[in-house]
Amino acid sequence: MRIVIAGGHGQIALRLERLLSAAGHEVAGIVRNPEQDSDLRAAGAEPVLLDLESASVEQVAAVLQGADAAVFAAGAGPGSGAARKDTVDRGAAVLFADAAERTGTRRYIVISSMGADPDHKGDDVFDVYLRAKGAADAYVRTKSGLDWTILRPGMLTNDAGTGLVRLEARTGRGPVPRDDVAAVVAELIETPATAGLTLELISGSVPVAVAVKAIAGN
Numbered sequence: 362m363r364i365v366i367a368g369g370h371g372q373i374a375l376r377l378e379r380l381l382s383a384a385g386h387e388v389a390g391i392v393r394n395p396e397q398d399s400d401l402r403a404a405g406a407e408p409v410l411l412d413l414e415s416a417s418v419e420q421v422a423a424v425l426q427g428a429d430a431a432v433f434a435a436g437a438g439p440g441s442g443a444a445r446k447d448t449v450d451r452g453a454a455v456l457f458a459d460a461a462e463r464t465g466t467r468r469y470i471v472i473s474s475m476g477a478d479p480d481h482k483g484d485d486v487f488d489v490y491l492r493a494k495g496a497a498d499a500y501v502r503t504k505s506g507l508d509w510t511i512l513r514p515g516m517l518t519n520d521a522g523t524g525l526v527r528l529e530a531r532t533g534r535g536p537v538p539r540d541d542v543a544a545v546v547a548e549l550i551e552t553p554a555t556a557g558l559t560l561e562l563i564s565g566s567v568p569v570a571v572a573v574k575a576i577a578g579n
Contacts, residue, residue: 363387364550365428365466367413367457368435369406370397372519373472376543377432378404384547391424391435413453414445421460430468430550431461433497443489450490454497462506468556469507470549472542473498475515475534475561498559508556510549514542515563527565528572535563548573 364381366374369390381388382405390406391413392398398408409424413435425431433454454471461469477494501509515535522540545562548569549555554577567575 362429362550363389363427364430364432365409365425366390366406366432366434367453368433369401369408370394371434371436373517373539373542373546374432374434375400375404376539377434377546378406380543380547381550382406389424389428413456414448416456418456418459418463421456422463425460425464425466428461428464428466430470431457431466432470432472432546432550433457434472434546443486446486446490446493451493451497454494455500458497458501458504458507458509462504465506467506467508468550468553469501469504469509470546471498471501471509471511472546473511473513473559475513477513502559508553510555510557511559512542512546512549513559513561515561517542523564524569525564525566526569526572527563527567528560528576530558530560532561532563532565537563541569544569545573552577554578 368374369392378388388406389409390401391409391411393412401408435453474494476491479495481491498511514537518536518538520538522538552573
């Protein structure tokens, strides 16, 4: 499969690129900083230079042409202000979904956040972030041309992955290593029966492949 990842230099994205390339997939990662190219190549991905905050839908569609799946893993990141939560976490997500639908890239995975809600209350930057992610998720759900799955991990850690997770419509809050989030996304890409689901993810006791198959069968 050819898989295109928005936010290709993110911590989860780099882990995902290693997993997908090791499994024999052709992986492209969208980045806006050419200095990050070598990191993507080391992870087995083809770097594509494009700024999703200023790109047109036509430019993004050109990158997605011929892709079998798309993963939105971009984010404004810690330290960014409220304005970039809107332009990246919401705006870029909307743009990427529009481009995927335009090119017929049906399989579409969103890495969102637990607590994402367009109606979330509060004035802190993190509250703005949760509203932006929630608005993006709500928009993706309207896209009949996409076989979307929205993944909402709990508190992300850099602990070594255990391969054991809890993946459900509602898990309650908890931590999860980025390693395990990447492993779940890799499994979701190849499990189209999870299309139309919004899932929460935390560490648990079920192997990743078993957890994804179980939720797909529900």
